[in-house]
Amino acid sequence: MASLRDIKKRIDSTSKMKKITKAMEMVSASKMNKAEQNAKAFVPYSEKMQEVVASIAKHTDATHPMLQTREVKKTGYVAITADSGLAGAYNANILRHLNNTIQKNHDSSDEYTVIAIGRMAVDFCKKRNFPVAKSIIGLPDQPSFAFIKDIASETVQMYSDQEIDKLVIIYNHYVSAISQVVTTNQLLPIENMDTTTGSSSQYEYEPGEEEILAVLLPQYAESLIYGSLLDAKASEHAARMTAMKSASDNASDLIDDLSLSYNRARQAAITQEITEIVGGASALE
Amino acid sequence: MKTLTVSVVTPDGPVLEDTYEMVSCKAENGELGILPGHIPLVAPLAISAVRLKRDSGEDKLAINGGFLEVRPDKVTILAQSAEKPSDIDVARAQKAKERAEQRLRSNDDHIDRLRAELALRRAANRLEVAQPR
Numbered sequence: 407m408a409s410l411r412d413i414k415k416r417i418d419s420t421s422k423m424k425k426i427t428k429a430m431e432m433v434s435a436s437k438m439n440k441a442e443q444n445a446k447a448f449v450p451y452s453e454k455m456q457e458v459v460a461s462i463a464k465h466t467d468a469t470h471p472m473l474q475t476r477e478v479k480k481t482g483y484v485a486i487t488a489d490s491g492l493a494g495a496y497n498a499n500i501l502r503h504l505n506n507t508i509q510k511n512h513d514s515s516d517e518y519t520v521i522a523i524g525r526m527a528v529d530f531c532k533k534r535n536f537p538v539a540k541s542i543i544g545l546p547d548q549p550s551f552a553f554i555k556d557i558a559s560e561t562v563q564m565y566s567d568q569e570i571d572k573l574v575i576i577y578n579h580y581v582s583a584i585s586q587v588v589t590t591n592q593l594l595p596i597e598n599m600d601t602t603t604g605s606s607s608q609y610e611y612e613p614g615e616e617e618i619l620a621v622l623l624p625q626y627a628e629s630l631i632y633g634s635l636l637d638a639k640a641s642e643h644a645a646r647m648t649a650m651k652s653a654s655d656n657a658s659d660l661i662d663d664l665s666l667s668y669n670r671a672r673q674a675a676i677t678q679e680i681t682e683i684v685g686g687a688s689a690l691e
Numbered sequence: 692m693k694t695l696t697v698s699v700v701t702p703d704g705p706v707l708e709d710t711y712e713m714v715s716c717k718a719e720n721g722e723l724g725i726l727p728g729h730i731p732l733v734a735p736l737a738i739s740a741v742r743l744k745r746d747s748g749e750d751k752l753a754i755n756g757g758f759l760e761v762r763p764d765k766v767t768i769l770a771q772s773a774e775k776p777s778d779i780d781v782a783r784a785q786k787a788k789e790r791a792e793q794r795l796r797s798n799d800d801h802i803d804r805l806r807a808e809l810a811l812r813r814a815a816n817r818l819e820v821a822q823p824r
Contacts, residue, residue: 447704454700454769458733458760551702551771609760612734613720621719621735622758625771632702 410675413668417661424657430492431650437547438583438643444548445580445636452633459596459626461609462618470619471566472627475595480517482539482570483507484561484593484631486577486638487524489543494649496578496586496642497526503588504576508536519570521561523635539564549639551632558628565594566624573627577634578641584648586641593630596623693727697743699752699768706773707752709743714766716741716759725761732761738812740820741768751776753820755813779821788814 408416463473485504487497504520504527512518515537522528522541531538542557564570573594578586611618698708714725717739725732735758743750757770791811795804 444703448702450705451700451702451769454760454767458758458769462733555771608731610730610732612718612723612732617719618733618735618758625756625758629702 417664427650427653434643434647441640441643445640472623478571480570481572484521484575485527487526488642489525493646496645499588501530558631562624562627577638580637580640583644695727696765699773701773711743711745713744729761734759738816751820753817776821779817781821784814784817
């Protein structure tokens with residue numbers, strides 16, 4: 407049985423840890439609220455964008471490389487992870503999914519490339535020798551569009567330059583504060599455009615449909631990447647909050663257990679002392 | 692007087708939504724003036740200032756990477772960034788402008804001229820919009 411001092415030490419260190427996890431939980435909770443608001447603020451933009459692109463795609467026979475499927479020689483995967491751990495299974499889920507997808511679909515490393523967002527994805531790819539085309543680490547908790555703009559447009563450019571023939575994004579979709587789902591979306595070529603949402607009014611195009619598509623589609627693809635990132639950020643904070651909450655709960659349980667055995671040990675020590683005194687006194691009589 | 696509902700939306704959230712009498716902006720191939728009752732139109736916008744006019748005055752916005760969707764009673768501007776004069780950081784724009792100019796002056800092959808030029812135009816546009824009249 408552990409000595410009184412040992413138990414006391416463990417109780418102290420566990421309660422210190424609990425303070426930290428509790429603080430981290432609260433920080434993540436407030437970040438999650440902010441991230442959720444950001445994701446909501448983005449919705450009008452993406453809906454409008456979707457509507458205009460869909461209505462153009464519906465009414466014209468203008469074509470654009472981004473709307474056409476071509477033979478896939480190389481696939482680009484955008485993996486969105488966090489920069490740090492302590493977020494439960496948040497990063498592990500994404501990386502496992504990325505790994506499985508790559509193992510299943512590709513035989514050689516010439517057939518794919520990864521665009522790694524977040525330190526976890528960068529390290530994972532380096533360790534496994536996955537080819538990384540672009541990477542970004544140190545994303546702020548509330549990324550603005552300007553921050554992601556460069557990597558998004560370079561990624562879309564890779565598709566335009568025919569470096570990659572398909573672009574897939576893997577991220578955690580935010581369902582609720584306690585549930586995040588790994589989601590895989592094909593960004594390019596743009597397929598399954600929901601044309602029912604497009605307004606029925608026929609537009610005049612200035613200068614022409616093809617030119618409009620050439621400007622619009624890259625912006626549309628960039629906005630999809632940004633949207634996924636906002637979604638992923640909200641998930642990250644939610645996952646971290648949940649992980650820290652269960653860590654705090656576990657710490658409480660542990661402290662309860664330890665206090666119980668501390669008290670028992672103390673009681674045992676007192677009982678023993680009394681027995682010794684009584685024994686000593688009766689020996690003197 | 693007939694009016695138009697104008698809404699300006701960016702990825703970081705809606706910037707403005709209000710009614711105006713006229714929208715004047717610069718599309719990629721020339722100036723556009725939109726009055727109520729315009730036929731439906733879609734046009735990409737240059738890096739430029741959008742002017743929104745009504746009785747009580749005129750509002751300006753610095754637009755970058757956007758396009759315009761017009762319906763008879765509603766104008767929507769979708770842009771990667773849209774700033775009101777009060778939101779523009781003049782000092783930062785000034786610095787960005789100097790940096791871009793310096794890049795363009797140097798005859799280094801390593802720099803991305805197109806990118807520097809775009810940066811210069813964005814900065815110049817911001818400065819112009821921010822200028823009080």
